[in-house]
Amino acid sequence: MDTSSLDTPVPIVDWAVMKANIERLQGLCDKAGISNRPHIKTHKSVEIAKMQLAAGADGITCQTIGEAEVMADAGIKDILISYNILGARKSERLAALAQRTNLTVSADNRQVIETIGDAMETANSSLGVLIECETGNKRCGVGSSDDAVELAKHVDAKQNLEFRGLLIYPPRGDVEPTKQFLADAKTKFGKVGLECRVVSTGGTPNLPFIGQCGETEYRSGTSVYNDRMMIGFNVATPEDCALHVYSTVVSRPAPDRLILDAGSKALTSDLGGFETFGVLPDYPEARIVKLYEEHGIVDVSYCEKVPEIGEVVRVLPNHVCPVSNLFDEILCLEENGKLRPLRIDARGKTA
């Protein structure tokens, strides 16, 4: 690839690597005998979502109504929004969306169920609901299976809502507590005559444990591209990383310091548990120690070789998902070696 004519900083996706990542996720789900419902928050692209469906996914996951609207506009028919939807305008949007897709949302409290239930009734729409349960990650979710049953009954009592099952987002490797939570819940739901047809779990870091908690479907986002965090979690190798931010060395103000044109508006400030803001795979001893908005400050003290001013280098982001959300368009490096622009359709659809 000729990098001299790039307008850096720019994310470039190696299409062959990404395709292999899509196949690998599908293979893992197939082997575990569960549904694949990839999370599109990582790529936010209609084209890539359709590739995931073509590879065998049964539907997609979105995190916001805005993302789901973009995907529904493109004809995608089975969407899970794994989020508590609240607010008057959002409920209206949800009801409109439910009229043109097989839509499911998650909920972990009565206010959400009341609001969406009422909105669906007003709009004469129907909506599937998963009760979100918390099994150790301390994000959203009810903390006991009793509370899950109570909320599920509440869903079941609403005319236009259909209780479909449970949604979890367990901490990495938390197999036994999650398995016990789900087994316990299954017994309790059986007693009240409610069936959990869907048990949806997710998280790329948990892929090594796929199928071990009794789930029926898997939501993985990051695996489509992978990143430094996924290498750290031992679920990807550097060769599995499909997206790099290409950046130009614009200055070498001191022997130990060079400056990249990729700063926090290209790489984000997401440390992801690391001390530096991404890595340079071709100069692994170079350390991105500080970011300004358009400057990446790189400590090259320990580098055997140092890139020259004007050189275009690859940066592997710590966390790839918020990076693709910064760019209206990225470039695909296709198998013929050509670069093709790809619009990030749902970029910025945060609401």
Next chain:
Amino acid sequence: MDTSSLDTPVPIVDWAVMKANIERLQGLCDKAGISNRPHIKTHKSVEIAKMQLAAGADGITCQTIGEAEVMADAGIKDILISYNILGARKSERLAALAQRTNLTVSADNRQVIETIGDAMETANSSLGVLIECETGNKRCGVGSSDDAVELAKHVDAKQNLEFRGLLIYPPRGDVEPTKQFLADAKTKFGKVGLECRVVSTGGTPNLPFIGQCGETEYRSGTSVYNDRMMIGFNVATPEDCALHVYSTVVSRPAPDRLILDAGSKALTSDLGGFETFGVLPDYPEARIVKLYEEHGIVDVSYCEKVPEIGEVVRVLPNHVCPVSNLFDEILCLEENGKLRPLRIDARGKTA
């Protein structure tokens, strides 16, 4: 303002506060007897840039060609790009831009000067150049006035480049070393018969020291909105903060924890030296301790009162500049109490 119909998370700018901020910066520059050249990287809006010019600014500062192109398209005629521009495509874009604006760039190395000089010659454009000097911030810039003179001579020798002066971005409060650097440079430039007509300094945290280093113009970006960092630097009060991200409480999974719908895709992961990811001015004891992409995890252990599920709360970002770069559109709260959408024209123009 009725917040119940907001599609959160959404940044809202209090227009009156922002107007007062624009006036205050202009007043500080007027009082110091120097030019005001506000940095548009904070707001990235043509409308706001034009308000700054109408208030008395002599031109604007951009950090990327993409930003400058947007501003030039809107008719803004005097633009400084305070950045080393490198690369074949970028040099061509720069040359095209120089044909329709009074354009200045900064440079801190010979490669940049060669590249832009050649591009201007090819395109028959002309371009002003400031030599970037480093007086302690360890970002870009030559470290000695001798090196600055050498580079300036190099600029002077290029047919289509005009040496206009120096650009600095000093660390906060670094008045004496910067003053000495500039006085020293002035003598040396005098000896070789080159005049520094412009000495451009910047940084909102340095506004208390405006005019004290011998500068002729000031670049301030963040002061248009202000943020938690500027309060921390004692250059703004909470009342001077014009932009807040409005966010809905979507869950209260535990007594000590609630969840906002503003995560890293709304607030960024920029800690800005703090331990938490922004503040809730109306619930100051609430601590945003962790961000997922669409979840803000708030520790409410120390709160006297706690916002309820469904309530819309204001979040003051740590660092406002990368926040407005996340949204295609924000809302202006006008003096009549009405909300009006504002397009962020140069959002994502990172290259």
